[in-house]
Amino acid sequence: MNSNISPILQTQNKSFIVIGYGNDLRSDDGIGPRVAAEVEAWRMPNVKSLAVHQLTPEIADTIKDVYGVIFVDACQLPDVQEVQVLTIEPEETGKSMTHNVDPRSLLALSQTLYNSHPHAWCINVPAINFEMGETLSPIAETGVSQALEKINFILRQQTDLHEI
Numbered sequence: 001m002n003s004n005i006s007p008i009l010q011t012q013n014k015s016f017i018v019i020g021y022g023n024d025l026r027s028d029d030g031i032g033p034r035v036a037a038e039v040e041a042w043r044m045p046n047v048k049s050l051a052v053h054q055l056t057p058e059i060a061d062t063i064k065d066v067y068g069v070i071f072v073d074a075c076q077l078p079d080v081q082e083v084q085v086l087t088i089e090p091e092e093t094g095k096s097m098t099h100n101v102d103p104r105s106l107l108a109l110s111q112t113l114y115n116s117h118p119h120a121w122c123i124n125v126p127a128i129n130f131e132m133g134e135t136l137s138p139i140a141e142t143g144v145s146q147a148l149e150k151i152n153f154i155l156r157q158q159t160d161l162h163e164i
């Protein structure tokens with residue numbers, strides 16, 4: 001993991017939240033929570049992180065007032081061969097939102113309930129092992145480092161960040 005990333009966010013009234021989701025007891029599925037924990041360790045003003053097992057409708061309240069949200073999740077190969085960053089917009093899926101939701105439907109819920117939604121990105125990290133365990137595969141470890149670099153890039157692109 002790249003612990004050398006330690007940017008300071010210059011206040012521009014832009015706040016961000018990184019939401020890493022997945023089950024950290026199922027090997028590579030824990031990529032999202034692992035990335036969220038690393039971002040939390042950066043201790044950047046105006047940047048929070050949240051590690052959850054799954055996205056739920058209640059998170060719409062958490063994201064309603066932030067400038068940007070970055071979702072991080074494991075994606076099983078062969079669908080994803082490298083870390084992908086996608087800019088996403090609200091999209092109603094038509095599914096019932098009683099239990100878990102996807103990032104786009106969460107943005108749509110925020111728009112419906114609060115008449116606003118944050119800028120949003122989804123980072124998909126390659127994963128191959130979803131067996132019981134807490135150890136990430138080498139592919140997932142590499143993906144975590146790359147995801148952290150991409151988050152750092154997004155934050156720099158959206159704000160005035162300076163490396164210390």
